[in-house]
Amino acid sequence: xxxxxxxxxxxxxxxxxxxxxxxxxxxxxxxxxxxxxxxxxxxxxxxxxxxxxxxxxxxxxxxxxxxxxxxxxxxxxxxxxxxxxxxxxxxxxxxxxxxxxxxxxxxxxxxxxxxxxxxxxxxxxxxxxxxxxxxxxxxxxxxxxxxxxxxxxxxxxxxxxxxxxxxxxxxxxxxxxxxxxxxxxxxxxxxxxxxxxxxxxxxxxxxxxxxxxxxxxxxxxxxxxxxxxxxxxxxxxxxxxxxxxxxxxxxx
Amino acid sequence: xxxxxxxxxxxxxxxxxxxxxxxxxxxxxxxxxxxxxxxxxxxxxxxxxxxxxxxxxxxxxxxxxxxxxxxxxxxxxxxxxxxxxxxxxxxxxxxxxxxxxxxxxxxxxxxxxxxxxxxxxxxxxxxxxxxxxxxxxxxxxxxxxxxxxxxxxxxxxxxxxxxxxxxxxxxxxxxxxxxxxxxxxxxxxxxxxxxxxxxxxxxxxxxxxxxxxxxxxxxxxxxxxxxxxxxxxxxxxxxxxxxxxxxxxxxxxxxxxxxxxxxxxxxxxxxxxxxxxxxxxxxxxxxxxxxxxx
Amino acid sequence: xxxxxxxxxxxxxxxxxxxxxxxxxxxxxxxxxxxxxxxxxxxxxxxxxxxxxxxxxxxxxxxxxxxxxxxxxxxxxxxxxxxxxxxxxxxxxxxxxxxxxxxxxxxxxxxxxxxxxxxxxxxxxxxxxxxxxxxxxxxxxxxxxxxxxxxxxxxxxxxxxxxxxxxxxxxxxxxxxxxxxxxxxxxxxxxxxxxxxxxxxxxxxxxxxxxxxxxxxxxxxxxxxxxxxxxxxxxxxxxxxxxxxxxxxxxxxxxxxxxxxxxxxxxxxxxxxxxxxxx
Numbered sequence: 001x002x003x004x005x006x007x008x009x010x011x012x013x014x015x016x017x018x019x020x021x022x023x024x025x026x027x028x029x030x031x032x033x034x035x036x037x038x039x040x041x042x043x044x045x046x047x048x049x050x051x052x053x054x055x056x057x058x059x060x061x062x063x064x065x066x067x068x069x070x071x072x073x074x075x076x077x078x079x080x081x082x083x084x085x086x087x088x089x090x091x092x093x094x095x096x097x098x099x100x101x102x103x104x105x106x107x108x109x110x111x112x113x114x115x116x117x118x119x120x121x122x123x124x125x126x127x128x129x130x131x132x133x134x135x136x137x138x139x140x141x142x143x144x145x146x147x148x149x150x151x152x153x154x155x156x157x158x159x160x161x162x163x164x165x166x167x168x169x170x171x172x173x174x175x176x177x178x179x180x181x182x183x184x185x186x187x188x189x190x191x192x193x194x195x196x197x198x199x200x201x202x203x204x205x206x207x208x209x210x211x212x213x214x215x216x217x218x219x220x221x222x223x224x225x226x227x228x229x230x231x232x233x234x235x236x237x238x239x240x241x242x243x244x245x246x247x248x249x250x251x252x
Numbered sequence: 253x254x255x256x257x258x259x260x261x262x263x264x265x266x267x268x269x270x271x272x273x274x275x276x277x278x279x280x281x282x283x284x285x286x287x288x289x290x291x292x293x294x295x296x297x298x299x300x301x302x303x304x305x306x307x308x309x310x311x312x313x314x315x316x317x318x319x320x321x322x323x324x325x326x327x328x329x330x331x332x333x334x335x336x337x338x339x340x341x342x343x344x345x346x347x348x349x350x351x352x353x354x355x356x357x358x359x360x361x362x363x364x365x366x367x368x369x370x371x372x373x374x375x376x377x378x379x380x381x382x383x384x385x386x387x388x389x390x391x392x393x394x395x396x397x398x399x400x401x402x403x404x405x406x407x408x409x410x411x412x413x414x415x416x417x418x419x420x421x422x423x424x425x426x427x428x429x430x431x432x433x434x435x436x437x438x439x440x441x442x443x444x445x446x447x448x449x450x451x452x453x454x455x456x457x458x459x460x461x462x463x464x465x466x467x468x469x470x471x472x473x474x475x476x477x478x479x480x481x482x483x484x485x486x487x488x489x490x491x492x493x494x495x496x497x498x499x500x501x502x503x504x505x506x507x508x509x510x511x512x513x514x515x516x517x518x519x520x521x522x523x524x525x526x527x528x529x530x531x532x533x534x535x536x537x538x539x540x541x542x543x544x545x546x
Numbered sequence: 547x548x549x550x551x552x553x554x555x556x557x558x559x560x561x562x563x564x565x566x567x568x569x570x571x572x573x574x575x576x577x578x579x580x581x582x583x584x585x586x587x588x589x590x591x592x593x594x595x596x597x598x599x600x601x602x603x604x605x606x607x608x609x610x611x612x613x614x615x616x617x618x619x620x621x622x623x624x625x626x627x628x629x630x631x632x633x634x635x636x637x638x639x640x641x642x643x644x645x646x647x648x649x650x651x652x653x654x655x656x657x658x659x660x661x662x663x664x665x666x667x668x669x670x671x672x673x674x675x676x677x678x679x680x681x682x683x684x685x686x687x688x689x690x691x692x693x694x695x696x697x698x699x700x701x702x703x704x705x706x707x708x709x710x711x712x713x714x715x716x717x718x719x720x721x722x723x724x725x726x727x728x729x730x731x732x733x734x735x736x737x738x739x740x741x742x743x744x745x746x747x748x749x750x751x752x753x754x755x756x757x758x759x760x761x762x763x764x765x766x767x768x769x770x771x772x773x774x775x776x777x778x779x780x781x782x783x784x785x786x787x788x789x790x791x792x793x794x795x796x797x798x799x800x801x802x803x804x805x806x807x808x809x810x811x812x813x814x815x816x817x818x819x820x821x822x823x824x825x
Contacts, residue, residue, distance in 0.1 A: 048708060074710035086705035088698050098691075099698045103710030105691055109723060112690035113683060120689060127691070167710050285632055336804045345578070345631065346803040349760065352753055353799030360792040472749050476643050479636050487632070518647045521640035528625045528637055 001026040001202050002047070002078075002171055007056035009042055016042040018226040019056065024171065029193060029203045031213045033237075034223035040206040041083055043223070044173050047204075048080045049073040060171070075103040079169035081160040083176045089149035093140055093159050096148050097131040100166025134162040138192060153180050161192065165201070172196060174205035178212045190216050214238065256387055257509045258502055263393050265501020266400035267462065270455035271474060272481035272493035273407065274448040280424040280488040281444045284347045288329060288355035289452055290475015295358060296322040296453025297466040298366060301373055311395060311461065318453040326449025327442050329354055355471070362468040370467045373460035396458045403454060404494060407447070411490070420444060424488070473517065480524035486537025496535065553670050559778040560673030561735050566758040566770035567680050568727035573764050575720040576700035577626065581638030582728045582755045584645035585615040587747035589729025590736035591655050594664045597737070604667035608733045615729020616722045618645075623721035627714055642752050649744035660743030661736075668738040676734065680727065684767040696720060728755075750792070757795055763808055 004022040008015065017039040024030045032040050045051040047058060049070035058066045065073055079100075088096050105127055115121045120128070135141045138158040143151060151159060157177055164172055174193070178186050186209055193216050197203055207213050213220065213234070220237045222230040230240045271293055278286040299321040300314035307313055333350045381390050411417040422430040423440045431437045459474070460466040481500055485492025500523070504516045527534060548556070569582050593611030596602040602610075622641050626634055655661045687693040695716055698706040707713050736742050758777050762769025777795065781788040 050704065050708060070704075070707045071710050071712045074708060080708060082705070082708075086702050088701040088705065090701065091694070091697060095694060095697075099694050099706070099711070100709050102691065102695055102698075107690070108692050108719065109687070112687045112692050115686070117682065117686060124690065163709065285636065333800050333803075337807075340804065346807045348632070348635075349756075350800045350803035352756070353796040353803070356750070356753060356792045356796030356799070360790065360796070364790075473643075476639050476749065480640055483633070483636055514651045515647060518644050521644045521647075524640045525625055525637065525644075528629060528633065532629050532633065 001061055002204065003057075003059040004043075004047065005057040005059070007043070007046055007058065008054045009039075009046055009051060010054045016226050017046060017053075017223075020223065020226070020228050022221055022228070024202060024204050025219070026170075026202050027197065027200070028218045029197055029205070029216055031217040031220045032204065032206045032223060033208075033210075033213055033220060037225075038223040039226040040223060041175060042226075044080060044175050044206065047073075048078060048173060071103065074167050074169070077168075077170040078173065079164040079167045079171070080173035081157070081164050081175055081177060083179065085153075085156050085160060087148040087156055087159060087163070090147055092145045092147055093135060093151065093162075094128065094131050094144045096159055097134050097162045097166045098127050100163040101127050101130060102167075104166075104168050131162075131166060134165050135159075137165070137195065138162045139188075154185050157181075157189075158192070161196075165196070169201060171202045171204060174203060174207075176207055177205060178207055178209045181209070183211070186212050253386065257505050259387055259389065260393075261502030261505035262498055263397050263462070263501070264505055265498035266397055266404075267455045267458045267497075268477065268481055268501050269494045269497025270400055270403060270451050270458070271478040272485065272497045273404070273490055274452040274455075275478050275482045276485070276488055276490050276493040277444050277448040277451075279482065280490070281420065281427075281441060282334070282347070283488075284334075285351070285479065286329075286448070287348060287351040287475070287479075288333075288358060289351075289448070290471035290473075290478060291355045291358035291362070292322050292325055292329075292449045292471075293452040293456045293459075293474055293478075294362060294466070294468060294471030295325060296449075296456030297373070297460040297470065298362065298456075298468075299453065300457035300460060301371065301466060304374060311457075314457050315399065315454055318457045319450045322453025322456070323446040323450040325453075326445040329449075330442055330445040355475070359468060359471060362471075366468055368468060370465040373464050373466055392461060396462050399454065399458060403451060407451070407490070410447075416440075416443065477517070477520045480520040482534075483524050484527050484534055486534025489534065489536040492534055492536035548670075555778065555782055557668065557670055557673050557738055559774060560670070560677050561668075561731055561738070562755075562758060562774040562778050563677050563771055564673075564680060564731035564734065565728060565755045566762070566774045567684065567767065568724050568731060569755050569759045570684075570767050570770040571696075571724040571727065572720045573759055574700060574767075575696040575717065576703065577717060577720055578631070578635050578756075579638040579721075579724070580635050580749070580752045580756055581622065581640075581642035581645075582724070583747040583749065583751035584638075584642040585618055585725040585728035586732035586735065586751065587645050587649055587742075587744065588618050589615040589732030590742050590747065591649060591661065591732075592729075593733035594661055594736045594742060595655060597667065598661075598664055604737065607667075607737075608730060611733040612726045612729040615732065616726035619722040619725020619728075620718055622725070623718040626721060627717055639749065639752070642747075642749060646744045646748045649747070656743070658743070660741055662741040664736055664740045664742070666737060666740060668734045673734060676730065681767070681771070688767075692716075692719075754795070757799055760799070760802065 002024040004020055007017055007020045009017040020043060032043060034040055042051065046053050049068050049072065052067050057064065060076060060078060065076060088099060105123055107123060111121070132141065132144065135144055138161055140155060140158055140162065143155060148156065148159060161174070161177070178189050181189060190212055193203055217234055220232065220234055221228060222237060230237055274289050275286060278284065278289070296318040300318040303309060303314045303317035333354050334347050337347045337350055381388060382394070411420060419430070419435045419440050420443065422433065422435055423437050427437055481496040482493055485496035500520055503519050507516045507519055565582060565586060569579060572579055589611035592614045593607035596607035596610055597604060622638065626637060629637065649655060651657055695706070695711050698709065698711060699713065699716055703713065754777065758773035759770055760773070761776055762771070762773030781791050787794045
């Protein structure tokens, strides 16, 4: 589904991602792990078009999307959440999710005007319903009208997922979805990720919490200093000597 | 002929450079655009005028008066309009918006005090004309150029060679770190305002001398132009401001001489828009400043 | 019937409201403009030329003036796409100056002597209708797809783009429609003031419109109305304010930035100009 070939990103003299090759299979839950600074978030930024690669190629569902702008990649079917949560703080939960639906709906100023003032358009009502369904999926239905910055951290992470799902992606990138979570919350997160996969969305995630990664992933890629150092099933990776060396001292 | 026009342009450009440097200094240290700087420049011109009228003195007292007066004004502006905002923290455009208010107030007060008409600016110089080969320059022009260059050199030496100048540069790079290193950033900021405003005030006197007329409205025209120059040279870059100012002066003079253009004032903005389109960080600026998004 | 003086005040209130709304739109997307005076000038001069030289009917002149201003808005919007914050403010200021200098020198519309002899076509009814229509327009946008997109753009431009919003079109639209409304205001103004010159549309005008929007709380449409009311009516109520109008508003601006940067109306918000990193 997603093929990353020789992807490289340098900032001046510093190479954050160095010739990484990665293949994500459809329907998989694929994890990218590595110590801090290994280049995981930069990789995500490259895949989602936030950053342009210095070298390498990006192929999604057979189409070359290298260097595409972020909104085009999202429209093509790749969505993401952010490690440091970038919700639209003053908008409510449901409004945040509805923004996600932007690229799947249409209508500008004229459409906004061409309706009775007291009644949202049919398209708008459909968007609301879809957003509410997604909130239901992530367990935030009760917080529908709460401003995003008034939610708890865990609720915010779930809202980000709902918002990303509203773009109707076929590949969803989760950037440290379990950061700041207690073990119970991590189990809930695991379940949610499986539910997402069952809906037909392929998942690529990065995470430090090994419990989540080992339980949920089909395949793991390990990065260190911007390079891929190991790849395989959770068991394979767990035993890989190089991976252990990279993680010496760091564990979750 | 061409060389003459270029020389004239450099004269004009040096006053532009002085104003642009004022903006640049403040932006460099505080990362804010001092939108009242144009009015400070205008007030400087009027201070110079009144020094001349009241004391019967010549250019030097006028300059000194303007330098001191506007330095004081600059400090006052920082104390009244900027510091209280910084103390309350956070809103990054609030100080800049506040300078809009300050500028408006200064402008109206000046209009009330001095009327809205152009006022002549007398100088007591002998109108001596020098001939240097094919060039003709008057003593007045030499004076203006000389003062402007002297001020710019003094500034350069100050910033590059003195301890205070280094403290200023450190504060401009990173205020927090500078403070942690023991630099009294509060005083440095005041000093920056004083110097920037003084340069603006001096430019006011010089412009008054060279055009022989000042009005309370000169601040707005010059002010926005100064901003344009700062943008062209690169926000916060002193050399960019100097060169940009000189370049603009030359371009404007050439446009009047060869295009008979009454649109000369528009060149500054046309250049600015071109720069924004082609190289938003300015001629000497750094790209990261403009386009950091992640 | 109301006396002529009160009618005049109300008409200016209406025109100021139109202008305030013209800025409120781009501001609601996080795009700050100190150049609305320039768009206003284009609308004013274009419409005045049409009615005075060609005897065009006022509604047509209004529409053409507004459309030309909108085109200018798109033209200014293009360089504005990649720049933010301070740069955008300076760019729009520069644009305002270019327009002012242009009309100061453009002979056919009077250059420095200005353009006079415009016949009065702006009525209180006309202005009121315009304001009401605009407010309806903004209310419609509020709960709509594009309204959300604008708000998302203001809150976090990067996140908005990653969520699939095409920034270019949105920003251009915000700028263009804002300019259109400013042009409308300019046309209304010209056909009430009966004489226009470039000085009326310079930086002071843009700053005043900016102050109005600021007073009411950035980007809030009702705030724009409140701000326009404050700026237009306060000088009427207090003689001393009328005499020292700009000093009053300038001081008010400074005071507001110190104590109530979120506007006189409205509650404190986490960031005054969202979309920027918290300092």
